[in-house]
Amino acid sequence: MVPVSDKVKKASSAGSRSLSTAEERREELIDAAIPVFAEKGYHAAPTTEIAKRAGISQAYLFRLFPTKEELFVAVVEKSCRRMVETMAVAASQAEKEGVEPGDAMGLAYGDLVGSDRELLLIQLHAQAVSPAMPPVRKAMRDCFADLYALGSERTGGTADELQNWFAHGMLINVMTAISAEEVNEPWAVALTDFEGDCFPRES
Amino acid sequence: MVPVSDKVKKASSAGSRSLSTAEERREELIDAAIPVFAEKGYHAAPTTEIAKRAGISQAYLFRLFPTKEELFVAVVEKSCRRMVETMAVAASQAEKEGVEPGDAMGLAYGDLVGSDRELLLIQLHAQAVSPAMPPVRKAMRDCFADLYALGSERTGGTADELQNWFAHGMLINVMTAISAEEVNEPWAVALTDFEGDCFPRES
DNA sequence: GGTGTGAGTGAGTGCATACTCACACCTATG
DNA sequence: CATAGGTGTGAGTATGCACTCACTCACACC
Numbered sequence: 001m002v003p004v005s006d007k008v009k010k011a012s013s014a015g016s017r018s019l020s021t022a023e024e025r026r027e028e029l030i031d032a033a034i035p036v037f038a039e040k041g042y043h044a045a046p047t048t049e050i051a052k053r054a055g056i057s058q059a060y061l062f063r064l065f066p067t068k069e070e071l072f073v074a075v076v077e078k079s080c081r082r083m084v085e086t087m088a089v090a091a092s093q094a095e096k097e098g099v100e101p102g103d104a105m106g107l108a109y110g111d112l113v114g115s116d117r118e119l120l121l122i123q124l125h126a127q128a129v130s131p132a133m134p135p136v137r138k139a140m141r142d143c144f145a146d147l148y149a150l151g152s153e154r155t156g157g158t159a160d161e162l163q164n165w166f167a168h169g170m171l172i173n174v175m176t177a178i179s180a181e182e183v184n185e186p187w188a189v190a191l192t193d194f195e196g197d198c199f200p201r202e203s
Numbered sequence: 204m205v206p207v208s209d210k211v212k213k214a215s216s217a218g219s220r221s222l223s224t225a226e227e228r229r230e231e232l233i234d235a236a237i238p239v240f241a242e243k244g245y246h247a248a249p250t251t252e253i254a255k256r257a258g259i260s261q262a263y264l265f266r267l268f269p270t271k272e273e274l275f276v277a278v279v280e281k282s283c284r285r286m287v288e289t290m291a292v293a294a295s296q297a298e299k300e301g302v303e304p305g306d307a308m309g310l311a312y313g314d315l316v317g318s319d320r321e322l323l324l325i326q327l328h329a330q331a332v333s334p335a336m337p338p339v340r341k342a343m344r345d346c347f348a349d350l351y352a353l354g355s356e357r358t359g360g361t362a363d364e365l366q367n368w369f370a371h372g373m374l375i376n377v378m379t380a381i382s383a384e385e386v387n388e389p390w391a392v393a394l395t396d397f398e399g400d401c402f403p404r405e406s
Numbered sequence: 407g408g409t410g411t412g413a414g415t416g417a418g419t420g421c422a423t424a425c426t427c428a429c430a431c432c433t434a435t436g
Numbered sequence: 437c438a439t440a441g442g443t444g445t446g447a448g449t450a451t452g453c454a455c456t457c458a459c460t461c462a463c464a465c466c
Contacts (some may be wrong), residue, residue: 022413041331043246047454057415062455121334127380128244128331131324140381141391148390159393166394167370170377177330178343187351188344190362191369225443249423260445265425 026064026074029054033075038121042072042129073135079122080143084150086112091154105151109169110194113176124177168194229267229277232257236278241324245275245332275329276338282325283346287353289315294357308354312372313397316379327380371397 020028032054036045047068051058065071090108094100113120130137144166151162171191175181180188223231235257239248250271254261268274293311297303316323333340347369354365374394378384383391 020413025413040335041244041246043244044335046452048452058454059416059456060414063414066455068454124331127377128327130381132243132247137381141383141386144381144383144394145388145390148393152389159389159396163374163394163396164367164370167367167374170373171366171370174330174373178333178340178347180344180347183344185348186355186362187348190351191347191366193362193366223443228443250425251423261424262426262446263444266444269425271424 022064025054025056025060029056029061029064029071030074030078033071034079034118034122037072037075037125038118041125042068042133047071069133069135072133073139076122076126076136076139076143079119079126080139080146082116083112083119083123083143084146087147088150088154091150095154100155105154106165106168106194110172113172117176120173120176124173225267228257228259228263232259232264232267232274233277233281236274237282237321237325240275240278240328241321244328245271245336250274272336272338275336276342279325279329279339279342279346282322282329283342283349285319286315286322286326286346287349290350291353291357294353298357303358308357309368309371309397313375316375320379323376323379327376 029050033045033050036050036053039045047061048058050071051061054061061071065074087105087108091105094103094105126136126140130140148162148166151157151165155161155165157165172194175188175192180192232253236248236253239253239256242248250264251261253274254264257264264274268277290308290311294308297306297308329339329343333343351365351369354360354368358364358368360368375397378391378395384395
């Protein structure tokens with residue numbers, strides 16, 4: 001969309017150590033911001049800490065992203081992209097192996113939030129601030145749209161089935177947020193047991 | 204649990220206008236805090252505003268709740284209690300009318316988050332800060348335990364059915380957070396359409 | 407060598423916020 | 437009446453934060 005500058009990037013691959021392009025720095029900054037926002041949430045995450053982790057000054061952070069909100073939106077978008085990609089890969093692999101893609105993506109989601117807790121936490125924080133931050137809300141809606149399209153295309157499931165699939169995804173998120181798997185009570189066991197097919201075929 | 208003071212409350216019902224007991228004030232304070240936390244989340248909600256809404260000084264707020272965190276936990280607990288009560292009432296009413304309690308509670312939940320958006324938002328914010336705030340996490344776990352017990356007792360559903368029920372509840376939360384009902388795209392329609400029984404009986 | 411442009415920063419500014427402290431005011435009881 | 441203890445506050449303090457500004461430095465091109 002945005003007409004990327006046709007300037008050659010120089011120091012990216014090798015050679016003279018020193019300045020990066022703004023675009024590269026922006027990407028590094030987003031990666032550095034993800035764990036901070038994931039751990040503390042939007043309001044409690046200080047831009048100073050993000051800048052420090054990225055290895056740049058806070059002043060430069062604000063040149064790359066004019067407001068903290070814009071940085072956060074970029075973080076949310078990147079997290080969503082990562083999620084969708086991971087699921088797509090899982091679905092493709094499942095198709096090759098002849099496994100039901102719906103099941104594969106269900107499992108892939110479980111693995112995803114299990115291994116990459118940060119993505120899940122970003123989702124959670126983004127949901128929470130969505131009502132108050134329209135750009136974040138938009139990013140979340142786009143994320144759901146992409147995920148739904150992917151699920152629909154790969155599984156060919158009905159609307160009801162996809163709703164089920166998403167519902168269980170949301171439950172996984174919440175249970176992970178409160179670390180329900182550490183609790184040894186009936187409710188926790190029941191609500192975190194995803195052994196049973198979480199994408200039941202009804203046909 | 205805590206040995207409540209057995210002192211008689213005096214100015215509560217009628218008579219001499221003036222001071223309230225600390226317990227009464229605490230309750231008022233929680234009620235005043237709910238909309239503020241709901242709208243802004245934990246970190247962005249200023250105690251000054253909460254105090255102002257409650258009609259007391261900020262200094263007194265901090266006498267009633269030594270830390271903001273403790274106030275927030277009280278808010279979360281009260282929200283949970285309200286939710287559980289509402290659902291219980293819906294279930295009882297359903298029993299009298301011979302309706303399936305599971306369905307009734309499903310509908311009751313939908314109505315609840317539709318009419319009392321604040322409760323939903325509190326849940327969302329509490330989930331988001333749970334990983335970083337153990338007391339909030341505990342409150343959330345207790346909330347799920349109560350809700351699960353209620354659902355189990357009233358519907359007699361299996362673990363799988365209850366898991367389904369919770370999963371759809373979580374989906375409602377998230378869709379409400381991003382106001383998906385305002386969106387006119389397939390994914391939004393599919394994920395917000397709860398006409399079909401969201402508590403399918405499988406037996 | 408000179409010059410223009412973009413990368414990058416040290417050192418702030420101003421404001422909001424959680425929490426404190428010394429004090430005033432009710433009111434129930436002896 | 438005195439006084440003890442609970443209710444309530446005005447006026448702070450200390451800190452942390454988003455964001456800014458004036459400035460330096462690296463590099464590409466002439």
